[in-house]
Amino acid sequence: MIGNSLRQLDPKEFDNHKARHLLNRAGFGGNAGQVAEIANMGLEAAVDYIVEYENSSSYGSTGEDAFNKDIMRPPTSSERESFRKVRESGNESALEMLRIKRQQRQREDRIQIAEMEEWWFKRLIESPRPLEEKLTLFWHGHFATGYRTIENSYHMFQQNNLFRNHALGNFKDDLVRGIIHDPAMIKYLNNDKNRKGAPNENLARELMELFTLGEGQDYTEDDIKEGARALTGYNIYDDEFIFRTRQHDTGVKSIFSRRGQFDGDDFVDLIFTRRSVSTFIIWKLYRFFVNDLPHEPSREVKSFVYAVGNLFKRRDWEIKPALKAIFLSEHFYEKTNINSIIKSPVQLIVQSMRCIEPPSKNRENMLRTLTIASDLMGQRLFAPPSVKGWDGGRTWINTSTMFMRHNTLLYLLTGQRPDGYAWEADSSPFKATEVLGSERSDPKKVVRYLLTTQLGVETPDADRVSTLLDYLKTQHNSINDHTVKGLLTLITAMPEYQLC
Amino acid sequence: MCDHHHEQQTTSSTGSSTTYSRRIFMQQGMAFLSMATTVPLFMQRSAEGIMLPLGSLVTSRAGIPDDRVLVVIQLSGGNDGLNTVIPFGSREYYVNRSQIAIGEPGSTKYNAGAALSISGVDGYGLHPNLTGLLDLMENGQAAIVQGVGYPNPNRSHFTSTDIWHTGNHTGQGYGWLGKYFDNTCTGRPTPKGSIAIGNRAPLALHGATQKAVNFETEELFRWAGTSGDESLGRLYDDINRQGSANSTKDDSQLDFLVRTSLDAQVSSDRIRAAVSKRPLISYPGGQLSQQLQLIASMIRADLPTRVYYASLGGFDTHANQLNSHANLMRQLGDALNTFQKDLGKQGNTGKVLTMVFSEFGRRVAQNGSGGTDHGTAAPMFLIGDNVRAGLLGKHPSLTKLQEGDLIYNTDFRQVYASVLEDWMGADSKVILGKQYKKSNVLRS
Numbered sequence: 001m002i003g004n005s006l007r008q009l010d011p012k013e014f015d016n017h018k019a020r021h022l023l024n025r026a027g028f029g030g031n032a033g034q035v036a037e038i039a040n041m042g043l044e045a046a047v048d049y050i051v052e053y054e055n056s057s058s059y060g061s062t063g064e065d066a067f068n069k070d071i072m073r074p075p076t077s078s079e080r081e082s083f084r085k086v087r088e089s090g091n092e093s094a095l096e097m098l099r100i101k102r103q104q105r106q107r108e109d110r111i112q113i114a115e116m117e118e119w120w121f122k123r124l125i126e127s128p129r130p131l132e133e134k135l136t137l138f139w140h141g142h143f144a145t146g147y148r149t150i151e152n153s154y155h156m157f158q159q160n161n162l163f164r165n166h167a168l169g170n171f172k173d174d175l176v177r178g179i180i181h182d183p184a185m186i187k188y189l190n191n192d193k194n195r196k197g198a199p200n201e202n203l204a205r206e207l208m209e210l211f212t213l214g215e216g217q218d219y220t221e222d223d224i225k226e227g228a229r230a231l232t233g234y235n236i237y238d239d240e241f242i243f244r245t246r247q248h249d250t251g252v253k254s255i256f257s258r259r260g261q262f263d264g265d266d267f268v269d270l271i272f273t274r275r276s277v278s279t280f281i282i283w284k285l286y287r288f289f290v291n292d293l294p295h296e297p298s299r300e301v302k303s304f305v306y307a308v309g310n311l312f313k314r315r316d317w318e319i320k321p322a323l324k325a326i327f328l329s330e331h332f333y334e335k336t337n338i339n340s341i342i343k344s345p346v347q348l349i350v351q352s353m354r355c356i357e358p359p360s361k362n363r364e365n366m367l368r369t370l371t372i373a374s375d376l377m378g379q380r381l382f383a384p385p386s387v388k389g390w391d392g393g394r395t396w397i398n399t400s401t402m403f404m405r406h407n408t409l410l411y412l413l414t415g416q417r418p419d420g421y422a423w424e425a426d427s428s429p430f431k432a433t434e435v436l437g438s439e440r441s442d443p444k445k446v447v448r449y450l451l452t453t454q455l456g457v458e459t460p461d462a463d464r465v466s467t468l469l470d471y472l473k474t475q476h477n478s479i480n481d482h483t484v485k486g487l488l489t490l491i492t493a494m495p496e497y498q499l500c
Numbered sequence: 501m502c503d504h505h506h507e508q509q510t511t512s513s514t515g516s517s518t519t520y521s522r523r524i525f526m527q528q529g530m531a532f533l534s535m536a537t538t539v540p541l542f543m544q545r546s547a548e549g550i551m552l553p554l555g556s557l558v559t560s561r562a563g564i565p566d567d568r569v570l571v572v573i574q575l576s577g578g579n580d581g582l583n584t585v586i587p588f589g590s591r592e593y594y595v596n597r598s599q600i601a602i603g604e605p606g607s608t609k610y611n612a613g614a615a616l617s618i619s620g621v622d623g624y625g626l627h628p629n630l631t632g633l634l635d636l637m638e639n640g641q642a643a644i645v646q647g648v649g650y651p652n653p654n655r656s657h658f659t660s661t662d663i664w665h666t667g668n669h670t671g672q673g674y675g676w677l678g679k680y681f682d683n684t685c686t687g688r689p690t691p692k693g694s695i696a697i698g699n700r701a702p703l704a705l706h707g708a709t710q711k712a713v714n715f716e717t718e719e720l721f722r723w724a725g726t727s728g729d730e731s732l733g734r735l736y737d738d739i740n741r742q743g744s745a746n747s748t749k750d751d752s753q754l755d756f757l758v759r760t761s762l763d764a765q766v767s768s769d770r771i772r773a774a775v776s777k778r779p780l781i782s783y784p785g786g787q788l789s790q791q792l793q794l795i796a797s798m799i800r801a802d803l804p805t806r807v808y809y810a811s812l813g814g815f816d817t818h819a820n821q822l823n824s825h826a827n828l829m830r831q832l833g834d835a836l837n838t839f840q841k842d843l844g845k846q847g848n849t850g851k852v853l854t855m856v857f858s859e860f861g862r863r864v865a866q867n868g869s870g871g872t873d874h875g876t877a878a879p880m881f882l883i884g885d886n887v888r889a890g891l892l893g894k895h896p897s898l899t900k901l902q903e904g905d906l907i908y909n910t911d912f913r914q915v916y917a918s919v920l921e922d923w924m925g926a927d928s929k930v931i932l933g934k935q936y937k938k939s940n941v942l943r944s
Contacts, residue, residue: 292753294751294753294756339754340753342753342757376720378699378700386658394753397756397757398711398714399713399714399721399767400698400699400714400715400716400720400721400764401699402760402761403721403722403723403764403768404699404720406723406725407723407724407725410725418724464739467735467739468735470735470738471731475731490735490739493725493736494739495739495754495757495758495760496757498757
């Protein structure tokens with residue numbers, strides 16, 4: 001029964017429609033040429049190509065020097081000494097100078113985080129390894145950390161690299177263990193304040209509740225208290241993790257009814273002996289990659305998730321085999337799972353950029369505008385609303401974000417900004433007809449082609465076809481850059497465009 | 501129909517059958533609402549509320565007019581109640597707040613100025629910048645309920661906000677006003693809608709079947725594509741309004757999107773038409789003032805919306821709070837005063853009740869940085885012709901504290917109960933899960 005749940009899709013059934021689904025979910029879609037290319041590879045080669053992205057060219061360095069790491073660096077000992085002297089002297093103007101300098105650094109750092117946001121958006125749009133970026137986004141939402149709390153852009157950058165470097169790595173040893181050594185997370189969940197005799201439970205709690213086991217699953221309040229003791233002394237200095245032995249509680253702890261002089265790494269090992277750990281993260285991956293499940297999951301869905309969970313456990317918490325099994329499965333390509341996820345703001349923007357290739361790419365302020373639009377739609381990179389990350393699903397959509405979504409697409413197609421009424425100069429006119437296939441004269445065929453490719457549907461809805469034909473009629477049925485842009489404007493404003 | 505609604509609500513949100521945690525609830529999105537839902541889709545539209553003509557709507561209780569409006573304002577971040585209603589007669593107040601205390605009326609001893617005195621009240625005054633609110637009080641239009649809170653206070657912004665929004669000590673489940681709508685028997689299955697100003701609809705307005713319409717500014721609350729091509733506008737409308745024809749009965753993601761699109765279109769038309777008129781009075785600057793101006797214009801246009809929601813942020817004053825809190829008090833008092841005057845010119849003060857709350861107050865003692873940390877009980881304000889004007893309830897004791905925090909005298913659900921029953925004509929027990937003793941804030 002369980003073996004059945006992971007049954008592979010019959011390779012003969014892997015067509016353009018399913019290839020598009022795979023591209024949408026394992027990344028951010030693709031243009032018609034890319035869809036056809038993936039379809040032609042055949043199921044297994046296509047999944048390999050997408051998942052084994054380390055074999056394809058990388059987007060370029062995320063080297064440590066990509067951003068300035070010294071803006072928020074801690075003061076040197078001689079600086080500390082001079083601060084102390086200033087404070088002791090009570091010299092008001094010198095104190096004021098220090099305050100101003102501090103504010104300048106903070107301002108500079110806020111500029112850097114804004115640049116980082118644009119940097120990541122560009123990567124999301126342009127990287128030849130879309131799955132790598134998509135998973136980086138997934139882990140960012142899972143191990144959510146917000147810049148506004150930690151006020152250190154370089155730590156956010158380091159964390160982003162952690163997620164990218166181990167996007168398909170080992171959940172236990174790379175990611176969970178990595179996150180308890182990660183400066184941004186240590187700061188965000190106050191583990192820098194967690195010391196022997198004065199424990200802070202924040203990281204211990206979220207480590208189980210949000211990162212590995214699920215709320216109230218498989219652990220008690222006492223396990224949190226004892227786990228917090230194990231994590232004492234896991235601290236940071238500047239940009240590095242540091243284990244402060246004098247802050248660490250070396251006493252015996254009792255976690256999950258086992259006793260020992262555990263430290264934070266032992267705590268992680270213990271967590272991975274719990275039952276819930278094999279399915280908790282798989283459920284989350286399922287909601288992100290397969291179906292965001294507005295309703296109680298069916299039995300079929302449950303047995304699929306348990307089967308992937310078993311595989312995940314057998315393969316010692318490696319993400320790659322689990323994800324591969326999902327992308328190869330018949331279940332993944334079922335009708336109920338295609339177009340079942342409400343696009344996140346990032347997915348909406350990046351997928352549109354990749355599929356339509358609008359001229360906005362050439363606009364100077366494009367990336368800035370897109371980060372603002374994404375924020376107005378409820379998703380700001382490096383600033384998830386809380387440690388829970390983004391709730392996703394239907395919470396993306398309300399009457400206000402609906403208009404923002406339509407207007408953002410309008411911006412991509414026409415250059416009209418979504419956050420006001422100013423138009424940006426259009427440096428290169430949109431050759432919209434390039435999104436068309438070989439058929440460029442028959443209105444009916446053009447309309448059907450656009451609906452199929454842009455909405456990812458097998459057969460376009462008859463009402464939608466006739467609405468678009470109505471539009472072409474007002475344009476004397478001519479197919480040109482202007483009218484194709486008009487068609488795309490309407491298609492991207494359809495409720496079904498919000499799905500992928 | 502109405503009974504059906506009622507039944508469903510009590511089992512899905514107030515009953516113990518809901519074992520879902522808030523987290524799962526949020527992960528699955530508001531969608532989980534629809535799990536319990538067998539109500540046909542056409543009954544679930546929030547925008548339908550504001551589409552209905554006046555007169556088709558009646559409340560369940562005789563004697564309560566059907567066009568009454570509730571405006572809820574949240575002071576986000578935790579308002580410092582002790583620097584809002586100043587207990588200048590208390591020695592402890594000055595001992596605990598050496599840098600940020602406000603003097604007794606007429607005093608010149610304090611940087612923060614002197615409290616405004618309230619006629620007939622000894623020992624307590626208002627923040628010096630709350631002149632607008634004092635004016636309303638003296639006019640018999642404003643009440644301050646002192647020391648409002650709840651048992652086992654939670655000091656997290658997130659959780660305490662949820663507790664206030666749901667009326668439930670766990671902070672889980674649907675919003676109290678959402679439940680009000682779910683339970684309203686109007687003679688039609690769909691009651692009047694609610695509108696929130698902001699890019700998120702607050703939890704308070706989410707019910708099992710009721711969803712709020714929300715928008716931030718009217719400029720952003722429309723499709724901007726019509727300016728390019730006339731014919732596009734008409735077809736865009738077709739696409740986003742033909743919703744119901746395409747809907748199925750299984751409440752799929754697509755149904756949800758179609759419904760929300762339709763809500764957005766319909767409410768955009770009416771709201772933008774409503775707010776396009778110049779107000780009868782000029783409003784001061786500031787976030788809250790802008791929101792109340794929008795709300796006043798919608799009330800003036802007779803939208804049959806029963807609940808409006810606005811918020812003012814910035815109350816999380818952990819450091820150097822004197823100036824920032826003073827600015828907020830100025831904004832708040834002036835905005836409330838102007839709003840009420842506008843309603844007066846419209847002739848609508850009799851049908852609008854405004855309620856102001858914050859998720860918690862702040863600690864009695866100031867902290868080391870000239871600010872205050874998260875605390876507990878704080879005052880609520882109620883404004884309207886029907887309120888029992890003045891300073892109501894008892895000010896919380898400054899000597900009998902719990903872990904350095906004020907002990908509440910009035911449970912906020914007592915105020916909700918009174919608003920629900922005496923203003924909205926609803927059964928507060930069904931909505932709040934138990935019968936709270938009504939606080940005596942409204943004249944019946």
